[in-house]
Amino acid sequence: MTHHHLEIDSLRIALDGTVLLELDAHIGPGEILTVMGPSGSGKSTLLAWLAGFLAGDFEACGHAHLDGRDITHLPAERRGIGLLFQDPLLFPHLSVAGNLRFGMPRATRDKPRQVETALEQIGLAGFGDRDPATLSGGQKARVALMRLLLSRPCAVLLDEPFSKLDTHLRQEMRQLVFTQLRQAGLPSLLITHDRDDAAAAGGEVIELTH
Numbered sequence: 001m002t003h004h005h006l007e008i009d010s011l012r013i014a015l016d017g018t019v020l021l022e023l024d025a026h027i028g029p030g031e032i033l034t035v036m037g038p039s040g041s042g043k044s045t046l047l048a049w050l051a052g053f054l055a056g057d058f059e060a061c062g063h064a065h066l067d068g069r070d071i072t073h074l075p076a077e078r079r080g081i082g083l084l085f086q087d088p089l090l091f092p093h094l095s096v097a098g099n100l101r102f103g104m105p106r107a108t109r110d111k112p113r114q115v116e117t118a119l120e121q122i123g124l125a126g127f128g129d130r131d132p133a134t135l136s137g138g139q140k141a142r143v144a145l146m147r148l149l150l151s152r153p154c155a156v157l158l159d160e161p162f163s164k165l166d167t168h169l170r171q172e173m174r175q176l177v178f179t180q181l182r183q184a185g186l187p188s189l190l191i192t193h194d195r196d197d198a199a200a201a202g203g204e205v206i207e208l209t210h
């Protein structure tokens with residue numbers, strides 16, 4: 001297991017001269033930091049800052065370090081951060097296997113066995129040639145998770161990843177996502193409105209209170 005860690009040091013984000021959020025956090029390997037808070041409290045803003053696509057209206061100071069590397073001013077694609085959103089956005093013109101291969105390091109991309117193993121891990125053995133449009137919502141979510149993991153991120157940000165799933169599927173996906181993130185030793189930040197998500201994540205919970 002790799003030992004990735006993510007630090008947020010003295011972050012302060014302001015909008016029109018008013019402080020929106022202040023945060024210090026350390027997320028160790030396999031830990032999941034949950035960020036909660038009312039609508040407009042700055043959860044998506046925090047995620048955008050960490051991912052590297054915060055829009056110009058905000059003034060941000062502070063630093064983010066990933067594995068000791070200062071990523072604060074790096075472009076999004078060079079940060080080593082993976083994202084998982086509410087909607088599992090799969091590429092419609094690629095097969096399920098094609099989606100999994102996308103973003104995989106070049107050296108492993110041509111090893112079909114790795115894709116098959118990945119499909120087995122998410123309960124979709126034999127689904128490689130399927131068109132993503134033919135998958136159920138839960139199956140798409142599992143493919144999106146595995147595609148993220150295969151891209152070998154050093155940290156993961158999750159923005160309400162379970163909020164569109166029904167209760168049963170939600171529990172199943174929580175279990176799968178959190179187990180995989182822990183096993184991969186990835187520091188993760190989870191944005192959610194759901195206390196059960198926070199409890200299942202099992203880590204520190206921060207409430208933004210704007």
Ligand SMILES: Nc1ncnc2c1ncn2[C@@H]1O[C@H](COP(=O)(O)OP(=O)(O)OP(=O)(O)O)[C@@H](O)[C@H]1O
Binds near residue numbers: 015037038039040055
């Ligand atoms: N591009 C932008 N320019 C100016 N203000 C913005 C921009 N994006 C968001 N805001 C404002 O920043 C504040 C924080 O918004 P943000 O989306 O981070 O909240 P949130 O906690 O994620 O809310 P929700 O739970 O509703 O998604 C809000 O007052 C919002 O109106």
